[in-house]
Amino acid sequence: MFTLVVGGSASGKSAYAESLVLQSERLPRYYIAAMQPFDDECRARIARHRKMRADKQFQTIERYTGLSGLVLPERGDVLLECLGNLAANELYDPAGAGIHALEAIVDGIDALLPQCGDLVVVSNEVCADGGGYSEETEAYRRLLAGANRALAERADRVCEVVCALPYYYKDRGRGV
Numbered sequence: 001m002f003t004l005v006v007g008g009s010a011s012g013k014s015a016y017a018e019s020l021v022l023q024s025e026r027l028p029r030y031y032i033a034a035m036q037p038f039d040d041e042c043r044a045r046i047a048r049h050r051k052m053r054a055d056k057q058f059q060t061i062e063r064y065t066g067l068s069g070l071v072l073p074e075r076g077d078v079l080l081e082c083l084g085n086l087a088a089n090e091l092y093d094p095a096g097a098g099i100h101a102l103e104a105i106v107d108g109i110d111a112l113l114p115q116c117g118d119l120v121v122v123s124n125e126v127c128a129d130g131g132g133y134s135e136e137t138e139a140y141r142r143l144l145a146g147a148n149r150a151l152a153e154r155a156d157r158v159c160e161v162v163c164a165l166p167y168y169y170k171d172r173g174r175g176v
Helices: 013-023 040-056 084-094 098-115 135-154
Strands: 002-007 029-033 058-062 075-081 116-124 155-161 166-169
Touching: 002 013, 002 135, 013 040, 013 075, 013 116, 013 155, 029 040, 040 058, 040 116, 075 084, 084 098, 084 116, 084 135, 098 116, 098 135, 116 135
Parallel strands: 002 116, 002 155, 029 058, 029 075, 075 116
Antiparallel strands: 155 166
């Protein structure tokens, strides 16, 4: 089962996505972390997230770019957090795919899917507030919107989390 969970900042999307992975008792559980530790604030956030997952039997794999090259140690359930970071890394990091970032993201998910029992991908909603940003920011927003659309097409389930409440736009199991 492939689930895409989308939401705005502090919407509760990460906690909801994690709860989906924890519903299954399958092990191993992998947490693919895409946030690069650029500064103290990022390092503190990463440490907080690791502490929150400590008793939940997640194995953390840090992967900032090149998701298609990732080979999991064994088949398991996967939580990818988050597509927004992965997109920025692929677009702007020298090790990233640059103008081919969308293809790198989609190819990465396609390569990851056969290795997963369940895959839950967390993504950001960054296009609901209009525009007026710099061209660089608009390029990122277009990339993330394109990645969300491409993954929503592939996913079995797509939900948006608002105020910690999930709303399903697509659920192949329920016919939505």
